[in-house]
Amino acid sequence: MEENYKKTTEKEILAVSFGTSYNDSREKTIGAIELELIKEYPDYEVCRAFTSQVIIDKLQKRDGTKINNVTEALEEAFSKGVKELIIQPTHLLNGYEYMDLADEVKKYKDKFEKLSLAKPLLTDESDFVKVADAIIKMTEVYNKYDTAVCFMGHGTGAAANDVYEKLQYMLFERGYKNYYVGTVEAKPDIDDLIKCVKKGSYGEVVLLPLMIVAGDHANNDMAGNDKESWKKRFEEEGYKVTCILNGLGENSDIRKIFTEHTYSAIRSFKD
Known part of the structure; x- marks a missing residue:
């Protein structure tokens, strides 16, 4: 969905993403989530905003694609008469990006008759169960005794970083002892992951992004040819490595969780 879904309405859903400059992945993930929202809530106009001004500027310069930042999108909704x-x-989680978004949205609480900020992917206990189910289902083909399935999360300095350990625990509890969750910018990091994997009797490692979009981190930090990439680090340890460059947004079960959170936000107006 390169442009906002145009519909004359006083009701709007603003889909806010960090953004990515990887066009194919963007439409398979962010675009797919937006299309899911369009399908589930036809009475609402669905619009797009990114939080990364760097990506917004890059897309404008490289592709001539104009995407609003959050402030621009909120101002546009107000000027259109959205109620x-x-x-x-x-x-993925309630980290610094989400908190910054919440702060920005609060500034507009008096400009709309009804305004609600829905939850990120991993919020409630049921979300963790559904996400665990989804990633197990989508990786079942790789679940072999001699294979370690490793997920790369982004990581955050915020308290919400514990979602990765919680998801790890849930996978282990379900018997998926060969599934490991790490992060690229926090803990557990690649060193922690390698230590865990080396305790097992694995010959192969499968790497997947635990991110909505398979963007820069997935393509470079995970699957890149730099000596510090996860792929190269595991290869140095003697493992055969396979990289799967699919963002979570490509998964229909993951997209459904977002639409459910949207529904909860809509219901909040009636409670």
Whole structure:
């Protein structure tokens, strides 16, 4: 969905993503989530905003593609006369990006009759169960005794970083002892992951992004040819490595969780 879904309405869902300059992955993930929202909530106009100004500027310069930042999108909704506005972030967790978004949205609480900020992917206990189910289902083909399945999360300095350990624990509890969750910018990091994997009797490692979009981190930090990439680090340890460059947004079960969070935000107006 390169442009906002145009519909004359006083009700809008603003899908807010960090953004990515990888066009194919963007439409398979962020675009797919937005199309899911369009399908589930036909009475609402669905619009797009990115939080990364760097990516916004890059897309404008490289492709001539104009994407609003959050402030621009909120101002546009207000100027159009939107009365009911749902903000649906495509963030994985309640980290600094989500908190910054919440602060920005608060500034506009008096400009709309109804304004609600929906939850990110991993919020409630049921979300963790559903995400665990989804990633197990989508990786079942790689679940072999001699294979370690490793997920790369982004990581955050915020308290919400514990979602990775929680998801790890849930996978282990379900018997998936060969599934490991790490992060690229926090803990557990690649060193922690390698230590865990080396305790097992694995010959192969499968790497997947635990991110909505398979963007820069997935293509470079995970699957790149730099000596510090996860792929190269595991290869140096003697493992055969396979990289799967699919963002979570490509998964229909993951997209459904976002639409459910949108529904909860809509219901909040009636409670």
